[in-house]
Amino acid sequence: MNPPRNWLPYWLTAPGVLMALAFVALPLVITLSLSLYPFLPGGGVGDQMTIANFADVARDEYFHVIFARTFAMAILVTLLCILIGVPEAYVLSRLSARWRTVSIVIVLGPMLISVVVRTLGWAVLLGNEGVINKLLLGSGLVNEPVKMMFTFTGVVVALVHVLVPFMVLAVWASLQKLDATTEQAAQSLGAGLTTVMRRIVFPQVIPGVLSGGLIVFALAASAFATPSIIGGRRLKVVPTTIYDEFLGNLNWPLGAALAVVLVVIVLVVSMGMNRFVERRYKQVFQ
Amino acid sequence: MSFLELKGLSKHYGNVVAVAACDLSVAKGEFVCLLGPSGCGKTTTLQMVAGFVEPTGGGILLDGVDITNVKPDQRGLGIVFQSYALFPHMTVADNVAFGLEMRGVPSGERRKRVDATLELVHLGAMASRYPRELSGGQRQRVALARALAIQPPVLLLDEPMGALDAKLREEMQIELRALQHRVGVTTIMVTHDQAEAMTLADRVVLMNKGSIEQVGKPFEMYERPNGRFASTFLGKANVFETTRAQSGATVEVSGYRLPTGDAERIGELEYIVRPEKIEFAADASALVKGRVSARVFLGNHWLFQVDTPLGTMQLTHANTGLPQANEGDEVGLRWAPENARLVPRASAAGVA
Numbered sequence: 001m002n003p004p005r006n007w008l009p010y011w012l013t014a015p016g017v018l019m020a021l022a023f024v025a026l027p028l029v030i031t032l033s034l035s036l037y038p039f040l041p042g043g044g045v046g047d048q049m050t051i052a053n054f055a056d057v058a059r060d061e062y063f064h065v066i067f068a069r070t071f072a073m074a075i076l077v078t079l080l081c082i083l084i085g086v087p088e089a090y091v092l093s094r095l096s097a098r099w100r101t102v103s104i105v106i107v108l109g110p111m112l113i114s115v116v117v118r119t120l121g122w123a124v125l126l127g128n129e130g131v132i133n134k135l136l137l138g139s140g141l142v143n144e145p146v147k148m149m150f151t152f153t154g155v156v157v158a159l160v161h162v163l164v165p166f167m168v169l170a171v172w173a174s175l176q177k178l179d180a181t182t183e184q185a186a187q188s189l190g191a192g193l194t195t196v197m198r199r200i201v202f203p204q205v206i207p208g209v210l211s212g213g214l215i216v217f218a219l220a221a222s223a224f225a226t227p228s229i230i231g232g233r234r235l236k237v238v239p240t241t242i243y244d245e246f247l248g249n250l251n252w253p254l255g256a257a258l259a260v261v262l263v264v265i266v267l268v269v270s271m272g273m274n275r276f277v278e279r280r281y282k283q284v285f286q
Numbered sequence: 287m288s289f290l291e292l293k294g295l296s297k298h299y300g301n302v303v304a305v306a307a308c309d310l311s312v313a314k315g316e317f318v319c320l321l322g323p324s325g326c327g328k329t330t331t332l333q334m335v336a337g338f339v340e341p342t343g344g345g346i347l348l349d350g351v352d353i354t355n356v357k358p359d360q361r362g363l364g365i366v367f368q369s370y371a372l373f374p375h376m377t378v379a380d381n382v383a384f385g386l387e388m389r390g391v392p393s394g395e396r397r398k399r400v401d402a403t404l405e406l407v408h409l410g411a412m413a414s415r416y417p418r419e420l421s422g423g424q425r426q427r428v429a430l431a432r433a434l435a436i437q438p439p440v441l442l443l444d445e446p447m448g449a450l451d452a453k454l455r456e457e458m459q460i461e462l463r464a465l466q467h468r469v470g471v472t473t474i475m476v477t478h479d480q481a482e483a484m485t486l487a488d489r490v491v492l493m494n495k496g497s498i499e500q501v502g503k504p505f506e507m508y509e510r511p512n513g514r515f516a517s518t519f520l521g522k523a524n525v526f527e528t529t530r531a532q533s534g535a536t537v538e539v540s541g542y543r544l545p546t547g548d549a550e551r552i553g554e555l556e557y558i559v560r561p562e563k564i565e566f567a568a569d570a571s572a573l574v575k576g577r578v579s580a581r582v583f584l585g586n587h588w589l590f591q592v593d594t595p596l597g598t599m600q601l602t603h604a605n606t607g608l609p610q611a612n613e614g615d616e617v618g619l620r621w622a623p624e625n626a627r628l629v630p631r632a633s634a635a636g637v638a
Contacts, residue, residue: 030387060464129626179369181367181369182374184338184365185432187338187358188358188363189384189385189432190359190385199384203375204374208377244445
């Protein structure tokens with residue numbers, strides 16, 4: 001006879017599971033089903049299932065440009081976050097305990113402030129009448145304001161600022177497991193600082209770089225507030241396009257189809273990246 | 287001629303003296319052990335030689351060249367760390383090849399030298415494994431091979447046996463000794479294990495509280511410790527305080543006249559007899575009498591604790607298969623004069 005089944009774990013996880021179902025799974029299913037119905041001009045949704053919305057997304061040059069821009073942006077932001085976040089995490093982990101506490105507050109502090117507020121801050125800095133342009137003009141380095149608002153560069157800069165803490169945290173977690181004497185060992189064998197970083201430290205924190213990279217990539221590809229404030233209508237990305245389809249054109253099915261495509265691409269890229277990196281660096285993942 | 291020389295090397299952390307003006311010269315090909323309890327400054331000294339800790343004062347000469355301010359990656363010394371510090375993301379062969387790669391050795395010759403070094407430590411078959419796939423002993427050999435592959439002028443070992451179990455440690459000690467003889471590399475090892483130091487070293491540097499207490503060959507140092515610390519850290523000893531103003535063949539301890547081989551020494555002294563130098567004796571020839579308060583069997587020898595008017599004494603006898611004194615027996619004890627040493631009494635309190 002089997003011992004009586006212990007139901008307690010199921011009861012204890014039930015609230016969480018229900019929450020996830022109600023607020024994550026259900027909206028996704030609804031979005032997916034919405035994307036499979038036709039749009040009736042005037043703002044209604046038809047009742048015949050169709051893949052016309054997906055066909056639109058696949059055929060229309062307009063959407064291709066937006067998707068290409070979105071993922072180029074996400075990849076660039078991810079790379080910049082790696083470039084900035086890994087050395088930052090390394091420096092932080094080597095600070096004395098007191099300075100480390102101060103630095104953590106500085107690094108994570110921005111995360112306590114709403115993304116919208118932080119992005120508006122960037123708007124103040126980047127605008128034609130903004131702080132940076134005033135300084136540049138005042139110092140005589142340029143004759144007319146450098147255009148940064150509503151540009152690709154502007155959005156990338158603001159997104160990197162928003163997302164770099166995620167990279168720092170993830171890499172930091174990996175650095176905790178790093179045996180610092182491996183760096184000394186490499187030094188004793190004749191490796192200089194850059195070689196130690198490139199050949200010894202970086203490969204050992206690959207798991208952190210990967211998880212940080214996946215988080216940053218997914219958040220950058222689906223970021224809404226920053227691209228909509230800095231990029232505006234002139235520099236549309238997929239999330240802002242979805243917003244416009246839903247609330248501007250009232251074309252809910254097309255918006256839903258765009259959302260589904262975005263989710264699928266992010267998932268496929270993340271999983272592919274995960275598989276590739278884990279296989280390539282399998283020794284540091286065990 | 288000394289090959290590696292430490293001249294008044296010291297390290298202070300604020301007001302704390304980690305290493306106080308340490309002088310030592312090591313000959314080419316010599317195996318020297320820095321021995322001492324934890325916190326005695328032995329590891330700090332090694333780290334200063336390696337270049338990872340900046341000395342507060344003094345200097346380091348390698349083959350006549352001052353390397354005190356040379357960066358660790360320019361010193362070219364081979365180092366084996368306590369944790370081995372193998373690169374987990376590289377194969378055994380890549381670990382060993384790393385130093386050669388840094389020196390720009392072309393890949394063909396590099397492979398040859400890696401193979402040869404791995405053969406040296408009997409790990410030829412493990413070249414393509416990763417560190418995590420190896421046992422503790424194998425990892426230690428990889429660390430050793432990695433340090434030796436660059437053919438360093440000096441090999442530094444920081445408690446290399448610390449992570450091994452007792453049986454493996456003994457095997458590795460013998461192997462390390464043989465390897466060091468074969469390669470002939472000048473070696474400095476840090477350890478807190480006196481048996482390990484005596485097994486491996488040509489010369490032992492005994493350190494305590496940041497200073498060198500005594501330097502000598504293991505046998506000499508064991509037989510002629512220069513103080514209470516040396517006698518009790520390196521092996522066991524029965525130590526009694528005594529004072530005398532005149533030289534002579536005997537010394538008075540708690541009212542007993544005891545013989546000594548150190549006829550010349552006078553002043554505030556300590557009288558030291560090693561446990562294995564004491565034997566049971568018939569009444570007439572006994573120097574002191576007592577009662578066996580404890581008897582412990584340790585396989586190859588017996589350990590006795592005897593309460594005497596001098597205090598509790600420990601003695602050990604080889605297990606020769608003969609019956610031994612029992613607990614509670616009244617026994618006489620005797621030792622040869624040359625086995626009883628007189629050393630100056632340590633002025634500092636609290637020396638163990």
